[in-house]
Amino acid sequence: MARATTKPARKRSFLAAALTTLALALTGTATATADPAEATAAPPAHAVTGYWQNFNNGATVQKLSDVPADYDIIAVAFADATATPGAVDFTLDSAGLGGYTEDAFKADIKAKQAAGKSVVISIGGQNGTVSINDANSATNFANSVYSLMQEYGFNGVDIDLENGLNSTYMSQALKSLSAKAGSDFVLTMAPQTIDMQSTSGEYFKTALAVKDILTVVNMQYYNSGSMLGCDGKVYSQGSVDFLTALACIQLEGGLDPSQVGLGVPASTSAAGSGYVSPSVVNAALDCLTVGTNCGSFKPSKTYPGLRGAMTWSTNWDATSGNTWISAVGPHVHGL
Numbered sequence: 001m002a003r004a005t006t007k008p009a010r011k012r013s014f015l016a017a018a019l020t021t022l023a024l025a026l027t028g029t030a031t032a033t034a035d036p037a038e039a040t041a042a043p044p045a046h047a048v049t050g051y052w053q054n055f056n057n058g059a060t061v062q063k064l065s066d067v068p069a070d071y072d073i074i075a076v077a078f079a080d081a082t083a084t085p086g087a088v089d090f091t092l093d094s095a096g097l098g099g100y101t102e103d104a105f106k107a108d109i110k111a112k113q114a115a116g117k118s119v120v121i122s123i124g125g126q127n128g129t130v131s132i133n134d135a136n137s138a139t140n141f142a143n144s145v146y147s148l149m150q151e152y153g154f155n156g157v158d159i160d161l162e163n164g165l166n167s168t169y170m171s172q173a174l175k176s177l178s179a180k181a182g183s184d185f186v187l188t189m190a191p192q193t194i195d196m197q198s199t200s201g202e203y204f205k206t207a208l209a210v211k212d213i214l215t216v217v218n219m220q221y222y223n224s225g226s227m228l229g230c231d232g233k234v235y236s237q238g239s240v241d242f243l244t245a246l247a248c249i250q251l252e253g254g255l256d257p258s259q260v261g262l263g264v265p266a267s268t269s270a271a272g273s274g275y276v277s278p279s280v281v282n283a284a285l286d287c288l289t290v291g292t293n294c295g296s297f298k299p300s301k302t303y304p305g306l307r308g309a310m311t312w313s314t315n316w317d318a319t320s321g322n323t324w325i326s327a328v329g330p331h332v333h334g335l
Contacts (some may be wrong), residue, residue: 017022036303041087041299045231046335048328049218049261049310051122054078056096056216059269059315063100064108064119067314068322070329073188075122075158076113076115081130086137086173086248088123088130090152090219100279109153114128121148122158133166146180146229156186156215159206166203174206178213190263190310191245193224193237196285199253208254218254218310221246222274226292238272241286241295247306248299251288257303260271263310266276266324278327289335308332 050071052064067074079088080321092102109119123130123145131140145157159170178185185209195203196219207217221243226236229245230252236242243262250260264281265271287294291302309328311317317324 003029033091036080040117041113043072043118043215043307044116045258045276045307046332047216047261047308048325048332049073049075049263049308049323050214050314051075051077051310051312053313053315054093054097055195056093059313060318061097062111062318064105066080069113069115069117070119070311070325070327070333071122071261071314072308073118073186074248074314075120075188075190076154077122078160079123079145082144084140084144085134086130088141088148089144089193090121090148093152093277097213099203106152112143113153113155116193118155119153120158120186120188121145121152121154122160122190124159124163129183130161130164132173134169135172138169139176139271140179141173142154142176145177149181153287155184156181158188158190160190162192165202165206167202167209170202170206171209174210174213177208180235185213186215188215190219190220191217193227194254195219196246196253197228198249204250204253207259211259214255214259216259216261216307217250218261219246219250220263220312221276222263222271222312223315224274230299232296233297235297238276240276240280240284240293240296241297242286243276243281244287244294244299245297247284247288248297251299251306252285258305259308261307263312266311266313267320269319270312270316278324281328282331285309285335304335306335308335 048071052074079090082089092105094100112119134136191203224237226234229235230248235245265275268275283293286292289304289306
């Protein structure tokens with residue numbers, strides 16, 4: 001995912017947040033923080049995920065309340081690494097977002113959840129450098145993300161690490177986080193195409209290791225070179241075949257259809273390459289779920305339980321008049 005090149009200064013450290021949480025608990029005033037357990041609406045069987053930018057990079061600046069209702073899962077991009085190994089923190093870019101306050105942001109999260117939506121905190125992005133490579137950093141990751149869930153009311157986490165990950169310790173971190181968050185925990189992932197070519201890859205291994213708590217993998221079908229499909233043929237990005245033949249690898253590699261989504265740019269401005277029109281996204285969804293509107297590649301069977309689609313980003317979509325969500329949202333929900 002693309003992101004801002006500059007970041008607002010962090011207003012607090014992970015340690016400070018942890019100490020605050022502890023103090024609130026000891027004084028019996030823990031209700032001052034948002035409780036992720038209060039947000040119990042699960043994502044629908046067929047869901048649309050959209051990334052919301054916590055920065056201004058030329059796309060339309062939005063508040064969460066501006067995000068159209070057809071987005072079922074909103075991934076807030078991004079939390080950043082701290083000086084503590086494995087730990088992450090989040091700072092709302094109030095200045096860059098036109099004075100959007102933390103109180104308003106938290107209220108908008110609650111309003112989205114009251115409307116049946118899930119709001120997760122995304123970790124990583126194009127420039128994210130979160131490293132979880134031992135038990136200590138895995139613990140720090142789980143504790144820091146759970147702290148953010150408590151503070152802001154996030155339903156869960158999105159893993160968008162584009163600089164590699166360790167499946168052993170990332171899986172450990174996510175299972176620990178899930179145990180803290182409870183059964184309503186929402187876990188999404190956005191690997192690059194290269195990360196999901198084989199079940200022996202660390203990202204694919206992570207997805208399979210946490211399959212029991214995984215909501216959806218929305219692979220990024222963009223900013224990619226040509227890749228192999230599940231039939232062993234090479235496909236180029238920007239086509240219906242690229243979407244369907246690569247999704248097939250995940251579907252046949254052990255993920256449940258309900259855990260597979262198609263991640264695409266909202267417009268040509270949203271990614272360096274790989275944009276496809278909403279009609280191509282809808283054709284790929286039809287091909288995978290009911291076997292119609294396929295290109296040259298046609299899967300050996302259909303996957304009617306396919307989860308849906310994702311876009312980077314709701315802001316770039318808004319810049320284009322919300323044309324992506326207007327076309328893809330109803331189609332996903334009609335699967």
